[in-house]
Amino acid sequence: xxSGRVPAGTPQTDDLGAWTxxxxxxxxSAVRGTEREVLGVLRDLGYDEDHLFAVRLALxxxxxxAMKHGNAFDPGRSVHLRYRASPEQVEIRVADEGGGxxxxxxxxxxxxxxxxxxxxxxIMLMRCYMDEVTFSPEGNxxxxxxxxxx
Amino acid sequence: xxxxxxxEGQCRVVSLRGSADISASASLxxxxxxxxxxxxxxxxxxxxxxxxxxxxxxxxxxxAYLKARGRGGFLHIAGPHAHLGEIxxxxxxxxxxxxxxxxxxxxxxxxx
Numbered sequence: 001x002x003s004g005r006v007p008a009g010t011p012q013t014d015d016l017g018a019w020t021x022x023x024x025x026x027x028x029s030a031v032r033g034t035e036r037e038v039l040g041v042l043r044d045l046g047y048d049e050d051h052l053f054a055v056r057l058a059l060x061x062x063x064x065x066a067m068k069h070g071n072a073f074d075p076g077r078s079v080h081l082r083y084r085a086s087p088e089q090v091e092i093r094v095a096d097e098g099g100g101x102x103x104x105x106x107x108x109x110x111x112x113x114x115x116x117x118x119x120x121x122x123i124m125l126m127r128c129y130m131d132e133v134t135f136s137p138e139g140n141x142x143x144x145x146x147x148x149x150x
Numbered sequence: 151x152x153x154x155x156x157x158e159g160q161c162r163v164v165s166l167r168g169s170a171d172i173s174a175s176a177s178l179x180x181x182x183x184x185x186x187x188x189x190x191x192x193x194x195x196x197x198x199x200x201x202x203x204x205x206x207x208x209x210x211x212x213x214a215y216l217k218a219r220g221r222g223g224f225l226h227i228a229g230p231h232a233h234l235g236e237i238x239x240x241x242x243x244x245x246x247x248x249x250x251x252x253x254x255x256x257x258x259x260x261x262x
Contacts, residue, residue, distance in 0.1 A: 028172050053202070053233045060204050064172050110242040116216060118209035121241055125205055128240050 016091070017084045024063070024079040026071040031063045038083055038092070045087050047148055054129035055090060055146050061122035062094040062142050070096025070140055089131075089147045100139030151200070153181050158257050162190035165253075167199040170207035178207055182214035182225075191223025194256045198229030203237060215247065224248070228256045 020041075024030045035056050042052055063079060071077035077097040084091050107114050109121045127133045132145035151174035152167040162185050170178060185193065195211060197203070215225040226248045230238060238244045250256035 031172055060171060064206065115242060115246045116212060118212040121205040121208060
């Protein structure tokens with residue numbers, strides 16, 4: 001497994017299976033096909049529609065954020081996706097080639113004063129629909145886990 | 151995503167079919183904002199056949215809602231299925247939009 005964009009301390013090998021890696025262009029038209037691929041893997045593993053919906057939503061938000069905010073739609077930059085899935089859980093990492101950001105400064109989109117803001121809900125949705133969401137210290141990689149609960 | 155629009159009385163019903171994802175946001179924006187620009191400021195957005203919505207598409211709905219409201223109109227939501235209804239609750243956008251079980255309920259409320 002290549003490890004160039006894995007944060008320090010992340011296990012490189014374990015019993016959760018091999019990582020699948022994809023390098024995506026900064027092109028929003030690549031998002032849907034990527035989602036379809038990942039969801040196909042999960043569907044084959046028996047994930048139900050609720051889990052599939054949650055993973056699709058989080059993956060969409062992560063990929064769009066990477067292309068839009070991370071790479072600033074620069075076609076010279078790529079988005080790096082890696083994922084691995086078992087019957088118990090799926091792990092997804094999305095990294096961009098931008099300068100990163102501090103997720104702690106993103107305003108709460110559910111606050112009354114922010115409800116009319118048309119943007120700023122992506123990270124909140126990722127956190128609500130996945131079981132774990134963490135950002136690299138540089139803020140240009142998000143790691144997400146969704147567990148398949150009984 | 152397919153978008154169909156029709157008039158029902160004074161209202162413009164905009165029906166979404168399929169996934170309101172990032173690849174559909176531009177056409178959704180064009181449809182909704184275009185309708186408002188042309189004077190259709192009373193809008194019911196029918197989500198009963200939509201199976202997905204991303205934050206970008208939510209942003210389009212909010213922008214259209216604000217624009218319609220600014221012109222004395224409205225944008226209501228009708229028929230979101232469980233997953234979409236949950237997103238509207240999670241984001242607390244159910245506090246911003248009026249959400250009806252279906253288009254007929256939304257239209258009936260306006261007719262009262």
